[in-house]
Amino acid sequence: xxxxxxxxxxxxxxxxxxxxxxxxxxxxxxxxxxxxxxxxxxxxxxxxxxxxxxxxxxxxxxxxxxxxxxxxxxxxxxxxxxxxxxxxxxxxxxxxxxxxxxxxxxxxxxxxxxxxxxxxxxxxxxxxxxxxxxxxxxxxxxxxxxxxxxxxxxxxxxxxxxxxxxxxxxxxxxxxxxxxxxxxxxxxxxxxxxxxxxxxxxxxxxxxxxxxxxxxxxxxxxxxxxxxxxxxxxxxxxxxxxxxxxxxxxxxxxxxxxxxxxxxxxxxxxxxxxxxxxxxxxxxxxxxxxxxxxxxxxxxxxxxxxxxxxxxxxxxxxxxxxxxxxxxxxxxxxxxxxxxxxxxxx
Numbered sequence: 001x002x003x004x005x006x007x008x009x010x011x012x013x014x015x016x017x018x019x020x021x022x023x024x025x026x027x028x029x030x031x032x033x034x035x036x037x038x039x040x041x042x043x044x045x046x047x048x049x050x051x052x053x054x055x056x057x058x059x060x061x062x063x064x065x066x067x068x069x070x071x072x073x074x075x076x077x078x079x080x081x082x083x084x085x086x087x088x089x090x091x092x093x094x095x096x097x098x099x100x101x102x103x104x105x106x107x108x109x110x111x112x113x114x115x116x117x118x119x120x121x122x123x124x125x126x127x128x129x130x131x132x133x134x135x136x137x138x139x140x141x142x143x144x145x146x147x148x149x150x151x152x153x154x155x156x157x158x159x160x161x162x163x164x165x166x167x168x169x170x171x172x173x174x175x176x177x178x179x180x181x182x183x184x185x186x187x188x189x190x191x192x193x194x195x196x197x198x199x200x201x202x203x204x205x206x207x208x209x210x211x212x213x214x215x216x217x218x219x220x221x222x223x224x225x226x227x228x229x230x231x232x233x234x235x236x237x238x239x240x241x242x243x244x245x246x247x248x249x250x251x252x253x254x255x256x257x258x259x260x261x262x263x264x265x266x267x268x269x270x271x272x273x274x275x276x277x278x279x280x281x282x283x284x285x286x287x288x289x290x291x292x293x294x295x296x297x298x299x300x301x302x303x304x305x306x307x308x309x310x311x312x313x314x315x316x317x318x319x320x321x322x323x324x325x326x327x328x329x330x331x332x333x334x335x336x337x338x339x340x341x342x343x344x345x346x
Contacts, residue, residue, distance in 0.1 A: 077105030129177025273311025
């Protein structure tokens with residue numbers, strides 16, 4: 001608490017008690033660094049100053065603003081929650097930790113953050129920074145990735161949080177973990193908790209916190225057929241139960257290897273009722289790789305020029321729609337698609 005006023009970063013969501021602004025910042029900063037998330041926060045709070053305005057926005061528009069942040073389920077849940085607050089709660093966020101948990105996409109951490117920052121409720125937050133600080137200072141060796149460990153850390157944090165300054169304490173311990181007690185190179189030499197820190201006193205700074213390794217990510221091979229007719233490009237909206245739900249990409253052939261025979265491309269085009277303008281499609285691009293939390297995508301793009309539009313019935317069945325350059329710019333797209341388009345002349 002002594003350290004925080006002297007070292008805190010001046011961030012816009014720390015200068016408000018508005019639960020909407022606080023909620024927005026917490027959703028954006030989940031699994032996102034402040035430096036990356038800050039421009040997105042400013043964009044959202046400017047584009048949608050109130051929860052009602054966010055709720056009223058089309059989902060495609062919201063996803064377009066979110067583009068590049070990843071973990072797009074956060075954006076979809078955020079949009080749904082905004083509609084829930086606007087409709088079921090008359091535009092007012094619930095005023096307690098317990099009630100906040102009833103909102104979609106609002107878990108224990110986010111509910112605690114809103115409840116303490118907006119309403120001064122004495123409930124401790126637990127994020128990666130707090131887990132790390134508590135594990136090191138108190139020598140807690142339980143695996144922070146194990147669900148059963150959360151109760152241990154929560155009880156410890158709840159004992160520490162002061163009743164008269166819960167918001168200040170929560171901000172302080174998170175900020176301490178973010179810029180002082182960092183994961184790889186903590187500033188132990190100038191740490192005010194050095195003499196009390198179990199990890200420092202026992203040479204365990206690099207060993208704590210204990211966190212089990214995640215399963216190795218699997219690799220998926222995406223072959224995109226970039227179907228072009230005159231000044232239009234065929235794109236489709238991705239469906240549920242897979243990565244990038246609600247975003248737009250191209251006609252996709254997913255295989256078990258990095259190769260896609262030219263005959264397969266021709267077969268796919270003919271299946272859509274299209275005709276090649278040339279005998280063979282252009283050479284595919286070199287692989288573009290995109291790493292997600294649980295899988296890796298290795299994508300190759302196969303430019304295909306069509307001599308005439310796809311058969312409408314076949315295009316509709318495949319979810320493909322012809323868009324011009326301006327329309328494509330407005331569509332929400334995965335980063336890997338945006339990067340390809342940015343580096344390609346259309």
